Amino acid sequence: MFICDNCNAVFSEFDFPADKDVCPECGSHAFDEAVQCRGCGEWVPRSEAWGFGSRLRCKSCVSERSEDIDFLVSATGDTEDVEIPMLYRYIFSDDDIEAILYRAAKEKLARGDFDASDYIDDYANDIAEAMEKEE
Ligand SMILES: [Zn+2]
Numbered sequence: 149m150f151i152c153d154n155c156n157a158v159f160s161e162f163d164f165p166a167d168k169d170v171c172p173e174c175g176s177h178a179f180d181e182a183v184q185c186r187g188c189g190e191w192v193p194r195s196e197a198w199g200f201g202s203r204l205r206c207k208s209c210v211s212e213r214s215e216d217i218d219f220l221v222s223a224t225g226d227t228e229d230v231e232i233p234m235l236y237r238y239i240f241s242d243d244d245i246e247a248i249l250y251r252a253a254k255e256k257l258a259r260g261d262f263d264a265s266d267y268i269d270d271y272a273n274d275i276a277e278a279m280e281k282e283e
């Protein structure tokens with residue numbers, strides 16, 4: 149299947165006008181391979197779908213979980229070393245620090261003070277894969 153960059157028409161190889169590689173709806177030459185989102189069933193360009201094999205999801209389905217901190221933390225899992233002033237290391241345990249950050253992140257999300265779209269873009273494959281495992 150293919151999807152037109154110009155008009156979003158979805159068509160198969162049999163829909164092409166004879167001998168012409170153009171969108172049958174609008175005549176544009178710009179189109180991509182189309183894949184069907186496993187979440188919502190929409191056809192989207194392959195470059196805008198995440199996951200593996202036949203289990204791809206579109207951006208809006210992957211973004212559905214953008215406020216679910218527990219899910220995102222377990223889905224993406226990455227950690228990064230940060231420098232924490234020594235006084236805090238004496239006052240707080242690792243678990244304390246994680247609990248504090250968790251609470252602060254929840255508050256920030258609830259205030260609408262964090263735009264998760266960059267994070268979703270960077271980790272879309274991991275998120276799509278974790279959604280797949282949940283099913
Ligand atoms: Zn078109």
Ligand SMILES: [Zn+2]
Pocket residue numbers: 185186187188189190205206207208209210
């Ligand atoms: Zn979708």
